[in-house]
Amino acid sequence: GAGVSQSPSNKVTEKGKDVELRCDPISGHTALYWYRQSLGQGLEFLIYFQGNSAPDKSGLPSDRFSAERTGGSVSTLTIQRTQQEDSAVYLCASSPRDRRLAGLGVNEQFFGPGTRLTVL
Amino acid sequence: DQQVKQNSPSLSVQEGRISILNCDYTNSMFDYFLWYKKYPAEGPTFLISISSIKDKNEDGRFTVFLNKSAKHLSLHIVPSQPGDSAVYFCAASHSAAGNKLTFGGGTRVLVKP
Numbered sequence: 001g002a003g004v005s006q007s008p009s010n011k012v013t014e015k016g017k018d019v020e021l022r023c024d025p026i027s028g029h030t031a032l033y034w035y036r037q038s039l040g041q042g043l044e045f046l047i048y049f050q051g052n053s054a055p056d057k058s059g060l061p062s063d064r065f066s067a068e069r070t071g072g073s074v075s076t077l078t079i080q081r082t083q084q085e086d087s088a089v090y091l092c093a094s095s096p097r098d099r100r101l102a103g104l105g106v107n108e109q110f111f112g113p114g115t116r117l118t119v120l
Numbered sequence: 121d122q123q124v125k126q127n128s129p130s131l132s133v134q135e136g137r138i139s140i141l142n143c144d145y146t147n148s149m150f151d152y153f154l155w156y157k158k159y160p161a162e163g164p165t166f167l168i169s170i171s172s173i174k175d176k177n178e179d180g181r182f183t184v185f186l187n188k189s190a191k192h193l194s195l196h197i198v199p200s201q202p203g204d205s206a207v208y209f210c211a212a213s214h215s216a217a218g219n220k221l222t223f224g225g226g227t228r229v230l231v232k233p
Contacts, residue, residue, distance in 0.1 A: 004163070031219060033219070033220070035219075035221075035223075040225075041127075041225060041226040041228055042124075042209060042223040042224050043164070043209065043211075043221070043223040044219050044223070046218030047223065048219070048220055056217070056220055059220075085196065091163055091164070093163070095219060108154075108166045108169070109166070109219065109221065110166070111156075111164045111165070112163050113161065113162055113163050114163055
């Protein structure tokens with residue numbers, strides 16, 4: 001079956017330009033997450049969607065970052081006026097309906113291959 | 121403030137021997153822990169997890185141990201195989217934060233044939 005897909009796989013942009021990164025989660029997965037991995041660092045949480053709503057945006061580093069999800073499926077992460085420190089691999093993950101509510105533990109998150117963003 | 125730390129950035133081990141990866145955390149609210157494996161140019165893949173109500177979980181060659189009092193967990197891979205060469209990330213979550221994962225910085229494992 002199809003896994004999580006992300007596009008583009010690589011994006012090179014100039015400082016100050018806006019970029020859009022896309023994530024297609026696994027069909028039927030209601031939860032969607034964005035993380036980023038800067039060079040030599042671990043994964044850093046950005047934002048979490050349950051359906052189309054984002055109950056946790058606490059990881060977005062500045063107001064230049066925004067994300068939306070439509071139809072409970074595809075999500076877009078937008079970075080406005082990109083800066084060099086935005087260069088990183090942006091990873092999307094999805095997981096099924098929250099099993100925690102049924103006492104079945106934390107859902108495994110399935111990750112896409114990421115988008116490598118380079119801001120010159 | 122790093123809430124999840126993997127203090128060893130790299131580990132080299134001979135094929136067939138045991139690999140031991142360590143992870144420390146500071147947030148006592150964490151109640152679920154996961155290990156992910158990552159190959160270059162791919163997203164992380166889930167390996168094994170453990171709830172805070174347990175101290176050990178085993179799945180084939182992989183075993184995770186949790187020491188809550190020390191806020192420490194470890195992943196044992198035995199026997200190590202060359203295909204295990206990858207970066208391993210420890211992650212943690214707590215109920216109040218939904219499924220948001222807090223990751224460590226990763227440990228690069230090299231298994232030598």
